[in-house]
Amino acid sequence: MSLIVFLLPAALILGVLWLAVFFWCLKSDQYGDTEGAARRILDD
Amino acid sequence: MSCCADPRAAFIHGLASGEMAQQSASGAGSELTLSVSGLHCAGCIGSIERAVAALPGTLRARVNFTHRTVTLSAREPPLDPTRAIQAIRNLGYVVRPLSNAPERDKEGRELIRAIGVAGFGAMNVMLLSVAVWAGADGETRQMLNWFAALIALPALTYAARPFIRSAIQAVAGWRMNMDVPIAVAIVLAAGLSLTKTIAGDGETYFDAAVTLTFFLLVGRYLSHQTRERARGSLNRLAQLQPSTANVVGAGGETTPIPVGAVAPGMVLSVAAGARVPVDASMVSPSGAFDASLITGESKPVTRRAGELVGAGLLALDGPLKVTAAKACEDSLLSRLSTLQRAAEAARPPLSRIADRAAQVYAPVVHLVALFTFLGWWAAGAGAGEALTIAIATLIITCPCALGLAVPMVQAAASDRLFRLGLVVKDGAALERLRTIDEVVFDKTGTLTTVTLDGTRPVDDGALRVAASLARHSTHPVAQAVHGAATDRGLHVPPSTEIVEHPGEGISGLVDGCRVFLGRKAPDLSGGKTPMARGAGLTLHREGLPPLPLTPCECVREGARELVDYFAERGIPAAIVSGDAKCAVEPVAKALNVDDWTADCRPGTKVERLKAHRARGTHPLMIGDGINDGPALAAADASIAVADASDLACAAADIVMTTDRIEHAGKALDVAQRAHRLTVENLAICAVYNAIAIPIAISGHATPLVAAIMMSTSSLVVVANSQRIRGDG
Numbered sequence: 215m216s217l218i219v220f221l222l223p224a225a226l227i228l229g230v231l232w233l234a235v236f237f238w239c240l241k242s243d244q245y246g247d248t249e250g251a252a253r254r255i256l257d258d
Numbered sequence: 259m260s261c262c263a264d265p266r267a268a269f270i271h272g273l274a275s276g277e278m279a280q281q282s283a284s285g286a287g288s289e290l291t292l293s294v295s296g297l298h299c300a301g302c303i304g305s306i307e308r309a310v311a312a313l314p315g316t317l318r319a320r321v322n323f324t325h326r327t328v329t330l331s332a333r334e335p336p337l338d339p340t341r342a343i344q345a346i347r348n349l350g351y352v353v354r355p356l357s358n359a360p361e362r363d364k365e366g367r368e369l370i371r372a373i374g375v376a377g378f379g380a381m382n383v384m385l386l387s388v389a390v391w392a393g394a395d396g397e398t399r400q401m402l403n404w405f406a407a408l409i410a411l412p413a414l415t416y417a418a419r420p421f422i423r424s425a426i427q428a429v430a431g432w433r434m435n436m437d438v439p440i441a442v443a444i445v446l447a448a449g450l451s452l453t454k455t456i457a458g459d460g461e462t463y464f465d466a467a468v469t470l471t472f473f474l475l476v477g478r479y480l481s482h483q484t485r486e487r488a489r490g491s492l493n494r495l496a497q498l499q500p501s502t503a504n505v506v507g508a509g510g511e512t513t514p515i516p517v518g519a520v521a522p523g524m525v526l527s528v529a530a531g532a533r534v535p536v537d538a539s540m541v542s543p544s545g546a547f548d549a550s551l552i553t554g555e556s557k558p559v560t561r562r563a564g565e566l567v568g569a570g571l572l573a574l575d576g577p578l579k580v581t582a583a584k585a586c587e588d589s590l591l592s593r594l595s596t597l598q599r600a601a602e603a604a605r606p607p608l609s610r611i612a613d614r615a616a617q618v619y620a621p622v623v624h625l626v627a628l629f630t631f632l633g634w635w636a637a638g639a640g641a642g643e644a645l646t647i648a649i650a651t652l653i654i655t656c657p658c659a660l661g662l663a664v665p666m667v668q669a670a671a672s673d674r675l676f677r678l679g680l681v682v683k684d685g686a687a688l689e690r691l692r693t694i695d696e697v698v699f700d701k702t703g704t705l706t707t708v709t710l711d712g713t714r715p716v717d718d719g720a721l722r723v724a725a726s727l728a729r730h731s732t733h734p735v736a737q738a739v740h741g742a743a744t745d746r747g748l749h750v751p752p753s754t755e756i757v758e759h760p761g762e763g764i765s766g767l768v769d770g771c772r773v774f775l776g777r778k779a780p781d782l783s784g785g786k787t788p789m790a791r792g793a794g795l796t797l798h799r800e801g802l803p804p805l806p807l808t809p810c811e812c813v814r815e816g817a818r819e820l821v822d823y824f825a826e827r828g829i830p831a832a833i834v835s836g837d838a839k840c841a842v843e844p845v846a847k848a849l850n851v852d853d854w855t856a857d858c859r860p861g862t863k864v865e866r867l868k869a870h871r872a873r874g875t876h877p878l879m880i881g882d883g884i885n886d887g888p889a890l891a892a893a894d895a896s897i898a899v900a901d902a903s904d905l906a907c908a909a910a911d912i913v914m915t916t917d918r919i920e921h922a923g924k925a926l927d928v929a930q931r932a933h934r935l936t937v938e939n940l941a942i943c944a945v946y947n948a949i950a951i952p953i954a955i956s957g958h959a960t961p962l963v964a965a966i967m968m969s970t971s972s973l974v975v976v977a978n979s980q981r982i983r984g985d986g
């Protein structure tokens with residue numbers, strides 16, 4: 215039971231962290247050209 | 259690429275070098291976005307980026323494969339787009355300048371952020387719910403509920419905004435849409451759960467509310483994306499109209515003023531190669547004009563003093579003086595767009611199954627939920643329990659799968675067509691396209707292209723000289739000459755003392771040598787030879803024998819295939835053209851089209867389509883010129899081919915970005931398959947509702963189960979729609 219006091223906030227913090235990273239990706243246009251990114255790897 | 263020979267190349271060059279570069283210049287450098295079609299693989303990305311980055315002054319070139327665009331940035335604002343366009347064309351791709359840098363898709367971004375927030379909320383709330391189901395009770399359960407409320411309420415406040423806003427708008431306008439039951443269900447589920455959490459008893463349904471929001475947002479985003487993708491090719495008509503007019507003052511000096519400020523009676527000066535800004539009458543003794551964008555006729559027309567010149571005509575020699583006869587709004591181009599708007603209004607009401615379903619179905623959903631609540635309450639259940647069952651019913655009957663059934667198929671179909679080089683502007687167009695039973699083609703630019711005759715090659719030196727003159731003219735034949743030179747990668751020398759001789763040709767000084775490019779005087783009647791070939795274009799150079807150049811209007815590659823394709827399906831084809839009979843007949847013969855009409859004005863084309871529709875047939879119009887705009891809008895369904903004029907693009911349901919015209923036939927296949935899938939989807943919805951609604955009303959479904967069932971039905975519909983990408 216006492217463990218839940220740590221686990222819950224930990225889960226929440228990780229979740230918020232993920233959300234922050236997601237927003238950052240969105241802002242820096244990481245999803246602007248998903249198809250191109252997949253193909254660029256073949257061109258060097 | 260034959261695209262350089264297209265009559266509209268002039269427009270593209272004009273557009274590219276003028277307004278566009280200015281518009282996109284911002285901050286320190288400037289950015290320019292071009293649409294490129296024909297991208298297939300990583301190699302394409304690499305070669306385009308390398309070719310463009312090698313141009314002097316370019317800082318960076320980035321291909322966006324998803325949107326099929328190239329964005330160039332330069333250090334200095336004057337970035338020359340024509341060179342970039344040419345560089346990419348030389349690689350064999352079809353390029354179109356985009357009038358504006360693609361604007362940030364605000365709505366889409368809001369939806370994505372909302373999806374992120376809802377996803378975060380759904381994951382965490384579900385985690386807590388699992389703990390509750392696992393048997394947490396008493397204080398632990400109370401704490402978990404509070405945590406869930408803490409996450410769900412802010413997440414919903416943020417993520418459910420798109421639905422709630424749209425629902426409020428609908429209700430305020432006394433309308434019903436799909437978002438009303440969604441918003442009611444979300445608000446009720448969250449509100450009821452909060453009351454229960456505060457009271458400290460019973461189950462909560464935060465999980466249901468957040469999961470529902472998440473899945474609905476995903477569906478909403480997918481359909482939003484389709485619409486957004488199609489929007490890029492719209493509304494560039496305004497750029498076609500010249501934005502400034504040169505007014506000649508009393509002392510003979512010219513002052514540029516905005517076209518909107520032109521008043522009747524003003525004397526205007528029109529430079530060679532410029533468009534007449536408003537309807538006007540000639541003051542100069544005579545002048546030649548290219549009316550090909552208005553009438554489709556590629557031979558120049560001559561106007562004498564006192565005669566009327568319509569807005570949008572291209573002056574071939576100049577500068578010419580004209581007196582404005584009308585203000586901008588009344589002018590010919592404006593008339594054309596009015597004609598088009600009227601034709602659009604006459605279109606059959608869009609059979610949007612989803613919208614109709616929402617209007618009929620959404621009130622039913624509310625009534626069913628209300629009666630479920632009243633029924634259970636009357637039967638002795640507590641208000642809380644009755645409300646829970648009512649919410650579950652509301653969620654289960656929520657017409658989301660129904661709402662997705664049509665747009666998802668349209669999204670998948672549009673995407674498939676996009677890959678074939680066809681941009682669908684309006685999803686409902688696919689429904690109309692499916693039912694077409696005849697096809698009407700424009701000729702010039704659609705079924706044919708003007709090129710230099712490849713069987714009689716001209717040496718590079720002569721072509722350079724010819725192109726040097728030809729680039730000063732916007733005539734389709736001159737554009738073909740210039741296009742041939744650029745195709746060969748020749749350096750075109752500068753020319754001076756350019757004079758355009760109305761209907762005859764163009765003369766000037768190239769490399770210190772007097773040169774004339776045009777038709778021989780006795781050949782002026784011309785055009786009687788097959789395929790409108792040999793209009794007698796000759797290059798006269800001082801001290802050299804005249805050199806004939808043979809421009810020919812040839813049937814476009816793939817046009818035959820396309821006509822045969824329709825013939826195989828028993829769909830009769832017809833040609834309506836603004837060109838003269840002698841130019842249309844051979845093309846019609848070559849393509850085995852019996853039904854053809856020449857000398858059509860834009861109004862005549864519209865009349866013809868209207869007559870066909872009055873007979874009960876459903877014509878598909880395929881065209882490209884400004885003159886086709888109203889006809890494209892008047893047809894049941896319409897396709898504008900690659901490099902079509904902006905008016906045509908604006909009027910058509912589908913805009914091609916590839917020059918492989920035979921792909922137009924595939925649109926029909928996709929439309930028919932899309933219809934089958936739509937019917938399947940609607941059947942899935944019907945079966946789902948028939949099973950799920952009784953379960954919900956009888957009280958056997960909790961709101962979470964309801965949310966999951968509802969989401970599953972939606973996802974099945976989404977998955978089924980993707981099948982359009984597969985077979986065939």
